[in-house]
Amino acid sequence: MFSRLWPVMRKEFIHIRRDPRTLVVMFIAPLMQLILLGYAATTDVRDVPLAVFDQDRTSASRDLVEAFVASGQFAVAHYTGSDRELAALIDGGRARAGLIIPPGYAADVQGRRGAQVVFVLDGSDPSIAGSSLSAARLIGQAKSVSIQTERRGATAPLLEVRTRVWYNPDMASAVFMIPGLIGLVLQLQATLLTSSAIVRERERGTIEQLIITPIRSFELILGKILPYALVALLITLEVLILGTFWFGVPIKGDVGLLLAISCLFLLSTLSIGLLISTVANTQQEAFLLTFLTLLPSVFLSGFIYPVAAMPAALQFISGIIPLTYYLIVVRGIVIKGVDASTLLPQIGALALFGAILIVAATARFRKRLD
Structure with a gap:
């Protein structure tokens, strides 16, 4: 039996040896999975960006803010002058939580009447929201006990932290995951379809027919990628409709704005597919x-695991992945209902990535045989 089996096995080994690039990709993919999962697969978030609206401005209110910072769970990112400014910071993702200290906080605590502060939380990411909510409540309880100890004789709690969860009050994972799937599906479909379409032309030998035509290289590229761009936009609508009516995820923002920014994201993903086709x-x-380009996008973009919980090196890599910015856009529009002015940094980043990648893809792709 082995004498008949060995020739077949030998033939396959020869094919593997003759295609070293595929062999390298096959061995690199598991290593990337191990490294990315080992470092990125964590939901233990520290130093959550906190916006503080301190209307009391006393030593007592500063002590409360310091208690939040000392826990290691929060880091003060902004001091605001109004509720509206605090809400804008959370809408734009520059703060994930807000602490509102009312005027007269110190007097209420010292007068033994008890003080109340408001802790506002961005619930669009349940993994961050859950741990932050628990931490805020524990900090409030610990601070209340500390104040009671200092003021002997007080029996009632002297500090109450009232928590409010915005955008996703139930902290349902579907509200967080479904919008993210739009970006992931767009990247996978656009990249795979574009790269496969051009490689398929080369395999079938029909690329020569395109080469002898008077069409320019840039026109050939556009003719190849535009149909898949339209298909990808239809897929976006399909996922939005299914997520809304099947999973009950409401769309709070402008769908037209989402589709327009999706076109910018598609420019990057289609260019990546074109680059792959040249290799x-x-x-x-x-x-x-x-698949190899998809792995970093899944694990480092914030699709599953929060970017804030990753090591600094992986956070830097996350910053050069277009999907990272598109996820902020799609979740901001669908979950929070933000407008274009709030998303200007992400729109600018997607436009820059798209321009760089399309130029690189056009430079590598030549209207000639390899």
């Missing part, structure tokens, strides 16, 4: 390379 020789190799 891959077969559709199998194109699929493996697409």
Whole structure:
């Protein structure tokens, strides 16, 4: 039996040896999975950006803020002058929580009447919101006990932290995951379809027919990627409709704005597919390379695990992944209902990535045979 089996096995080993690039990709993918999961797969978030609206401005109110910072769970990112400013910071993602200290806080505590502060939380990411909510309540309880100890004779709690969860009060995971799936599906479909389409032309030998036509290289690229861009936009609408009516995720923002920014994101993902097509020789190799580019996007973009919980090196890599910015956009529009002015940094980043990648893809792709 082995004498008949060995020739077949030997033939396959020869094929593997003749395609070293595919072999390298096959071995690199598990290593990337191990490294990314090892470092990125954590929901233990520290130093959550906190916006503080201190209307009391006394030593007692500063002590309360210091108690939040000393816990290690929060870091003061902004001091605000109004409720509206605090809400704008949370809408834009520059703060994930807000602490509102009312005027007369110190007098209420010292007069033994008890003080109340408001802790506002961005519930769009349940993994961050859950731990932050528990931490805020524990900090409030600990601070209340500390004040009671200092003022002997007080029996009632002297500090109450009232918590409010915005955007996703129930902290349902579907509200967080469904919008993120739009970005992930867009990247996978656009990249894979574009890379496979051009490689398929090369495999079938029909690329020569395109080369002998008077069409320019740039026109050939546009003709190849625009149909898949339209298909990807239809997929976006499909996921939005299914998420709304099947999973009950409401769309609070402007769908037209979301589709417009999706076009910017598609410029990046389609360009990545075009770049892959200039490297891959077969559709199998194109699929493996697409999967290899998808891994960092899944684990480092904030799709599953919060970027704030990752090591600094992985946070830097996350900053050069277009999906990172698109997830902020799609979750901001769908969950929070923010407008374009709030998303200007993300829109600018997506436009920059799209321009760089399309230029790089056009430079590598030539209207000629390899």
